[in-house]
Amino acid sequence: MTKPTETEPRFVGTQPRLLGMLNRWHWLLRPVPAERMAALRIAVAVVALLDIGIACLPQFAAHFSENGLGGPGAYSWRFRDGHYYWSLLRVLPAAWGPAALLSVWALAALALLVGYRPLASGLVCWACAISFWNINPGLCNGGDQIRNSLFLAVAIGRSGAVWGVESVRRNGRVGRVLVPGWPAKVLLVQFACMYVFSGVYKLLSPGWQTGYVMYFVNHDLEWCLTPNLSPYLPVFAHRLSSWVAVAWELAFPLLIAFRRTHALTLWMGVVFHVLTFFTLEVGHFALYSLSFYALFVPWERWHRPAVTSEPLA
Secondary structure, X not given: OOOOOOOOOEEOOOOOOOOHHHHHOHHHHOOEEHHHHHXXXXXXXXXXXXXXXXXXXXXXXHXXXXXXXXXXXXXXXXXXXXXXXXXXXXXXXXXXHHHHHHHHHHHHHHHHHHOOOHHHHHHHHHHHHHHHHHHOHHHOOHHHHHHHHHHHHHHHOOOOOOOOOOOOOOOOOOOOEEEOOHHHHHHHHHHHHHHHHHHHHHHOOHHXXXXXXXXXXXXXXXXXXXXXXXXXXXXXXXXXXXXXXXXHHHHHHHHHHOHHHHHHHHHHHHHHHXXXXXXXXXXXXXXXXXXXXXXXXXXXXXXOOOOOOOOOO
């Protein structure tokens, strides 16, 4: 075996052994630059720390304490026989368990941010997120499911191969580093399915068909963060935003597969989630969704200008 040089890419990780034709599926098994997964790890960790510090801590006692709205017995029916929900808060003492588990979650997210043992820290973040999600599902939205998938992806995707305290470059060696691409591809499929089924659900609604749903949402004091600005937009602009959102969601898998529409599709997704974050009450759904888009930025090309990037999709 030849010793890797500065220009020869090194593969870090293990490729799965799949059955039949799946084992020869180049798109799924093709390695990706390690910078992509590292960027995803950092983005997810930053959003997780914001989630813990801004969304969880201010109302933590009311939502998760022993006498709060989401104590261990608040949703006990979810854990009855025949159901497979679980939560570490069901076994930890109610007096100090929630605070201790939140502290562990914050420390694991910080470890994930700096790239310290991303496999372990990612799995710990996942277990903590699942525990809080199951103990009080009334607080959850689509962002929670996305968050849980992202934690698993950064845990098993060798996201600490570069840009971390345990980077393979820590000994001074340089050169391209590749990691297994299937975790990123699985995430892409999940997001494509999420967008498509969301578009199908909306398309079945008369409010989305006529486009007036966004007009009423943008004037709703419960849903809209900027209801005082909505009257300045003509009604047709609200309707057009509804149609564009549905069309983009339904066409996402197809548009992202072609080079000519790849970048435009991704930029539309970024704009979509940024606008929803600043104008609608969607919680951390928008932020976790935005962190997913870090996978598509050609970090390796900016880090090494001579490297030619290819689209993840």
